[in-house]
Amino acid sequence: MKSLFFTSLVTSTLLFASQSNTSDPLKIKEEGIGYIKMLGSALKKELQTQMKADKTALKAVKFCTDKASLITQEVNKKLPKYAKVRRTALKLRNHTQNYADAIDTKVMQEYVDAIKVNSFNPHQIKVVKEGNTTRVYKPLLTLPVCLKCHGTDIKGELKEHINKAYPEDKAVDFKVGSLRGAIVAEIQKESSL
Numbered sequence: 001m002k003s004l005f006f007t008s009l010v011t012s013t014l015l016f017a018s019q020s021n022t023s024d025p026l027k028i029k030e031e032g033i034g035y036i037k038m039l040g041s042a043l044k045k046e047l048q049t050q051m052k053a054d055k056t057a058l059k060a061v062k063f064c065t066d067k068a069s070l071i072t073q074e075v076n077k078k079l080p081k082y083a084k085v086r087r088t089a090l091k092l093r094n095h096t097q098n099y100a101d102a103i104d105t106k107v108m109q110e111y112v113d114a115i116k117v118n119s120f121n122p123h124q125i126k127v128v129k130e131g132n133t134t135r136v137y138k139p140l141l142t143l144p145v146c147l148k149c150h151g152t153d154i155k156g157e158l159k160e161h162i163n164k165a166y167p168e169d170k171a172v173d174f175k176v177g178s179l180r181g182a183i184v185a186e187i188q189k190e191s192s193l
């Protein structure tokens with residue numbers, strides 16, 4: 001008798017959930033991670049190809065200047081209307097496209113603080129909810145390959161290109177393991193919590 005009651009309770013709850021317009025917050029988080037991976041892998045694939053083709057990174061940096069925003073737009077076109085995905089950082093190279101707002105800044109600062117006290121987990125996804133919008137953040141750490149264009153020792157034509165294309169560039173002097181930025185998915189959907 002007890003189990004029958006339990007079963008019907010579960011069934012009606014499931015029915016309620018599938019009929020209502022709300023989504024499970026965990027599902028929204030998973031959905032966001034999926035979009036983050038789409039953008040992350042699209043950019044990584046292109047960067048790897050470009051870096052292999054030219055060890056000086058000059059072609060690759062020009063490619064990033066011309067195509068990073070375009071690739072981001074292309075990925076966003078594939079997402080449902082209620083979702084978007086983008087990159088941002090505390091120390092920016094492209095201030096107009098990758099601008100960090102107050103929430104982005106706060107979340108990234110938390111990552112930086114955790115790195116400082118050795119409590120950082122690179123897989124730590126952070127979720128921030130404001131009204132119907134859920135933001136999902138994945139931290140981007142500086143890897144050795146990033147130093148070519150974001151490190152301390154940028155010289156010659158590469159430096160010239162960066163200075164010319166980004167006169168306000170702040171995205172240099174990074175060390176391996178420091179926070180370079182984040183990928184953020186924003187999902188505009190009612191969540192059930």
Ligand code: HEC
Nearest residue numbers: 060061064065068087089092093094098146149171180181
């Ligand atoms: C070949 C040079 C090059 C390499 C290598 C490179 N980047 Fe960048 N990065 C750029 C350029 C150029 C931009 C600005 C792109 C734009 O205009 O949107 C940029 C922008 C970014 C941004 C967006 C925020 C901002 O400052 O505008 C992030 C985040 C980022 N890079 C992370 C990384 C990480 C992480 C790596 C290593 C895995 C890396 N980059 C390697 C050239 C490079």
